[in-house]
Amino acid sequence: MKNIYMNRELSWLKFNERVLEEAENQEVPLCERMTFVSIYQSNLDEFFRVRVGSLMDQMLLNTTIRENKTNMTAQEQIQEIIKEVKRLNLRKDRAYVELMKKLEGYGVKLIDFASAKADEKKYLERYFNHEIMPLTSPTIVAKRQPFPFLKNEEIYAVVVLETRSKKERIGIIPCSNTMLARLIELPGGKGRYMLLEDLILHYIGSVFKGYKVKGKSLIRVVRNADIDADAVYDEDLDYREFMADLMKQRKKLSPVRLDMSREMDKTVIEVLCRYLEMTPDKVFKSEAPLDLSFVFQIQDLLRKNSELFYERRVPQKSPDFRDGISILDQISEEDKLLSYPYESIRPFLKMLSEAAEDDNVISIKMTLYRLAKQSKVIEALCEAAENGKEVVVLVELRARFDEENNIRWSRMLEESGCQIIYGLEKYKVHSKLCLITRKGNDGIEYITQIGTGNYNEKTARLYTDLSIMTANEQIGMEAARVFQALTKGEVMQETEHLLVAPKCLQSKIIKMIDEEIEHKKNGEDAYIGLKLNSLTDKRIMEKLNDASKAGVQIEMIVRGICCLVPGIKGETDNIQITSIVGRFLEHSRIYILGCGERAKYYIGSADFMTRNTVKRVEVAAPIYSEKIKKQIREIFELMLKDNKKARAEDNEGNYTLKKCVGEAFDSQEMLYQLAYDRAARKMRNNSLLNKEVMKNNENI
Numbered sequence: 001m002k003n004i005y006m007n008r009e010l011s012w013l014k015f016n017e018r019v020l021e022e023a024e025n026q027e028v029p030l031c032e033r034m035t036f037v038s039i040y041q042s043n044l045d046e047f048f049r050v051r052v053g054s055l056m057d058q059m060l061l062n063t064t065i066r067e068n069k070t071n072m073t074a075q076e077q078i079q080e081i082i083k084e085v086k087r088l089n090l091r092k093d094r095a096y097v098e099l100m101k102k103l104e105g106y107g108v109k110l111i112d113f114a115s116a117k118a119d120e121k122k123y124l125e126r127y128f129n130h131e132i133m134p135l136t137s138p139t140i141v142a143k144r145q146p147f148p149f150l151k152n153e154e155i156y157a158v159v160v161l162e163t164r165s166k167k168e169r170i171g172i173i174p175c176s177n178t179m180l181a182r183l184i185e186l187p188g189g190k191g192r193y194m195l196l197e198d199l200i201l202h203y204i205g206s207v208f209k210g211y212k213v214k215g216k217s218l219i220r221v222v223r224n225a226d227i228d229a230d231a232v233y234d235e236d237l238d239y240r241e242f243m244a245d246l247m248k249q250r251k252k253l254s255p256v257r258l259d260m261s262r263e264m265d266k267t268v269i270e271v272l273c274r275y276l277e278m279t280p281d282k283v284f285k286s287e288a289p290l291d292l293s294f295v296f297q298i299q300d301l302l303r304k305n306s307e308l309f310y311e312r313r314v315p316q317k318s319p320d321f322r323d324g325i326s327i328l329d330q331i332s333e334e335d336k337l338l339s340y341p342y343e344s345i346r347p348f349l350k351m352l353s354e355a356a357e358d359d360n361v362i363s364i365k366m367t368l369y370r371l372a373k374q375s376k377v378i379e380a381l382c383e384a385a386e387n388g389k390e391v392v393v394l395v396e397l398r399a400r401f402d403e404e405n406n407i408r409w410s411r412m413l414e415e416s417g418c419q420i421i422y423g424l425e426k427y428k429v430h431s432k433l434c435l436i437t438r439k440g441n442d443g444i445e446y447i448t449q450i451g452t453g454n455y456n457e458k459t460a461r462l463y464t465d466l467s468i469m470t471a472n473e474q475i476g477m478e479a480a481r482v483f484q485a486l487t488k489g490e491v492m493q494e495t496e497h498l499l500v501a502p503k504c505l506q507s508k509i510i511k512m513i514d515e516e517i518e519h520k521k522n523g524e525d526a527y528i529g530l531k532l533n534s535l536t537d538k539r540i541m542e543k544l545n546d547a548s549k550a551g552v553q554i555e556m557i558v559r560g561i562c563c564l565v566p567g568i569k570g571e572t573d574n575i576q577i578t579s580i581v582g583r584f585l586e587h588s589r590i591y592i593l594g595c596g597e598r599a600k601y602y603i604g605s606a607d608f609m610t611r612n613t614v615k616r617v618e619v620a621a622p623i624y625s626e627k628i629k630k631q632i633r634e635i636f637e638l639m640l641k642d643n644k645k646a647r648a649e650d651n652e653g654n655y656t657l658k659k660c661v662g663e664a665f666d667s668q669e670m671l672y673q674l675a676y677d678r679a680a681r682k683m684r685n686n687s688l689l690n691k692e693v694m695k696n697n698e699n700i
Contacts, residue, residue, distance in 0.1 A: 004545060004571050005069035006563050006653045008536050009051055009077050013084050015560040016043050018581045018647060018655060020088060023095045030106075031299045031308040032583075034099055038292040040092055044085065045153060045222050048257045050400065052081060053224030056256060068538055069563050082281055093287035106308065107191040108301055113202040116194070120186045124194065127184065128203045135177055136200070138207050141170045147275040148172055150255075152223040155290055157201045160268050161211035170271065171208045175200050175218065183297050191301070195289060201261075217262035220290040221276065224253040225400070258283045259290045310583055315344040315461055316675040319682035327351040328358065328436070331447050331469045335625040338467040339635065340453065341584055342675035345460040348449065348467060349376050351436075355447075356384035361438040363390035365483045367431050367617075370402045370454040371409055377455045378409055382416035391418040394486055396429045424489055424617065427502055431619035432467075432605045435479045446476020450498075450621035452588040452603050463587040464668070466603045466635075468621050468628065472497075475621065482619065491617060501606055501618035506539060509608070512593040512600060513543045517550045519594075526552040527599070529592035529636055534561040536609040548574040557639050559586040561609075567651035579655060582645035582668050590636055591620065601629050635671065642667035 022028055023036035058065060058074040066073055072080070100110055116124060139148050140161065147170075150156055154176040161169045175197035184199060186192040197218050205213045255276045260269075260283060273280050302308050320336050321327065327350050330336065338347060353376075355361045364384050371377060385391040395410040397403055414420050423429045432451035437444060453465030470476075478498050485492050492500040499505040513528060520526035528547060535541065535556070541564045548554055554575040556562075566575040580586050591602040604620025606612040623629050639646070644666035647655040 002568050002571075002651075003070065004565050004568050005538075005541070006565055007067065007070040007072055007077060007080070008561055008563055009047075009055070009081055010084065011561045011563055011653070012047060012051065013081065013088065014653070014655060015579070015581075016040055016047070017088055018579060019043060020091055020095065022581060023099070024091070029308050029310055030099065030102055031302055032310055033095070034295040034299065037092060037096055037099065037288075038295050040088075041292045046225075046401075048222045049152075049225035052078065052256045053226040053253070055081075056224065056254075057226060069536075079281075086284065089284060089286065096288035096292070103298065103302075106302055106305055108298055109192050110298075111186075111192055111194055112198055113194070116186070120188075120192070123187050124184075124199060125203075128199055128206075132180060132196070132200060133203075133207065135179060136173050136207060139172045140208065141172070141275070150219075150221045150276070151176075152225075153220060153291070155197045155218055155220050157197065157204050158217055158219050158272070159204045159208060159213055160215040160265070161208055162214050163211060168214065169211070170268075171204070171211070173200055173204060173207060183294050193298075195294065197290075215262075215264050215268060217260045217264050218290055219261075219272070220259040221255045222257040222259070224256050226253075254278070256282065259286050260284070261286060261290060313341070313583075313672055315341050316672075316679040317682075318343045318347055319678045321347045323686075326354060328354055328438070328447055332440075332445065332471040335468065335470040335472070335623075335628055337625075337628045337631055338469075339631075339671070339675065340460045340465040340467070341462060342464075342672050345457055345467075348469070349380070349457070351447070351449070351469065352377060352380035352434075353383070355436045355438075356380050356387060356389070358438065360440070361389055361436060362444075363392065363435075363437045365392040365433075365435045365437075365480075366455070367394045367396070367429050367433045367486075368406070368409070368455060369396050369430055369432070370456055370459070371405065372456045372458045373405070374457075375409065375455075376457060378412060381413060381418060385413070385417035391416075392421070392483060392487065393418050394421040394423060394429050396423045398423060398428050419487075421486060424486070424491065427491065427615060427617050429486065429617040430605055430612065431482075431500075431617050433479060433482065433619050435476065435483060437476075437480070445471065446473060446480065447471055448476045448479045448621075450479075450604065450619055452590075452605060459585075459587075463585045464671075466588045466590070466632070468603060468623065470621075470624075472624060479619075486617070497622055499602060499604060499606075499618075499620035499622075501612060501616055502614045505604075505606055505618060505620065506537065506613040509540060509591065509593075509613075510543050513540075513547050513552075516552050516593060517547050520547075520550045520552050525595045526550075527592070527595045528552060528554045529556075529590070530554075530608070531557040531586075531588060531590040531636060531639070532607045533559050533587060533589070534607045534609050536561055536563045537613050538563075538610070540608045540613070544575065545572055548572050555640060557586070557636070562649065565651060565653045566649055569651075572651075577649040578640065578642070578658070579647045579649065580639060580642055580645050580667065581647070582666065584668050588635075589620070590632060592633070592636065599629070601632055603632065638670055639667045641665050644669075 019036055020040045023033045055074040055078050141147050157173045157175055159171045161171050180196055182196045184194045184196060201216055201218055204216055255278045269280055269283055318338055321330055327347055355364055381391050393413055395406050397406050410420050434449040436447040449469045451467040453463055474497050478495055482492055482500060491503055493503055495504045499508050516526040516528055535558050556577045558577055559579055562577055566572045566577045589604050593600045601623035602620040606618035606620060612618050642665055643658040643660045644664050646658045648658050649655050
């Protein structure tokens, strides 16, 4: 029987391939295609640091462990990853070369020394001798000079040197220097540039005088970042300081990949690998620069060419909120939904600011995972604490690659008088939950906000997310119980309304899928609609397969990893899976279970990955408002109609762009247009109302 599952790591590489396809897409504006090339590379770096690093650690512990979907060992997975990455990197290199060639038509050209003109070469020589050479820190590896530590993701020039006695030495120069511009502009104002590392590599022989240069290349090391904080934490240590120290340790973990700009002799590569304690199979040759972050500087040079960029999109003002009336009071009247980035995050920020100043507000409780560098959320929480309110904030210090940012915010919050919790011992807290408690005319009132994305003003303009705000008393009381459990270092054991991982989400989802199976067996219509970032939870996938075999119609929009293969006869043939990769990062999670009036709707922070469903604290909220159910259904159906950025997964696990039959339909553009139209309609209605009021006043 054909396997209905796909390996998690290989599925992720298929997602990054879809990112690369956007870089190759001729319909995407040129500078945005450059962004996608850069995203492909940064995605790949993180994948190696986290996932490949984890597999390498697993190999050290036990070489016989097999993953539970395709029965592959860690070694087998790494071998397949390397093969696939080398294939994809060739496409990345071709895409980069094509894009840089097209940029020349807009007056920007990146050159190497060989293609520089005579006067440019003189300028570059002077620039190297006077600006760069004094700041270089060259090293020759020898018995008395050990191989230097190569920092993660930084570029180095490496050279093979031959002494007069015919012995070979390795010389190394760091190329990352904050005092020097990486993009060197050549004189003449003709838009010609050279990368700092290429210039250093060209003149590396003049740094190591007295030696013969036998070979040279730029190199870049990517290091393992997979540290399990809980495995090494000592209860006697201050947790925040422990995490700060752990971040320093992570910078020194073993290499998982070595990128090179040029071919070098096999024996030289083996020597480098021996010094770095890695194997040659993890060495990758790249035609494109080893770090593509400079493309954003090139974009800045071309801002005047608007056709090279996406058309400007500004988050719209939600028409569901009225000006001049308390946000808290409006939520008390009816549930509110915000849809980012199509609608602005401002009503939520205003809600927090109001709560900080409202004399009737008793407490504000929040879980924080990733925040903006300049966070208005933090400002509001600090203000609330300084105004004498109880402010309880769970700051998850283990949010990967945001740990240092969160450590800084936790100190600021604590200094303002907030009570800080640093998460639970065994579980990361990934939920997006905010609870405001205030005194009302009839007793205690709750305003609860539950979202699919982080409390981050920057990503609220770039990621698609949903945020529900409700005054529902049952939801508020259950959210209060969630915070009570968190402050005691516990997890929720049972819930009635919210889905709360790790104990009360997976089991409830499986139960609702079982209910759909029963409806189908009884001859009724049955339906499951899911929008996720990733799907890897085998228990849920097994149950979805059972539902498919029972005849339940299942439609899924899964942006990234998807370990379930649809369309396999007799198994998953009632499952359709779509992935949308476009201008905005698809990030919202929607669960729809059931048909018509009996359909249950949820939005939440949890993907259907084992790490989310049973190893983290996640919260999903039920949608009880018929109006908001209709809004969510509309969003979901528009995404299913996408034939511009949507790729359908076939029964081989491959993704192809949906065929465009009739008019092209980009769901992200359509959702923005709908938000724009709603906001414009509200403004027109307000304008007409104001004119009517003025007319009445004149008559009076």
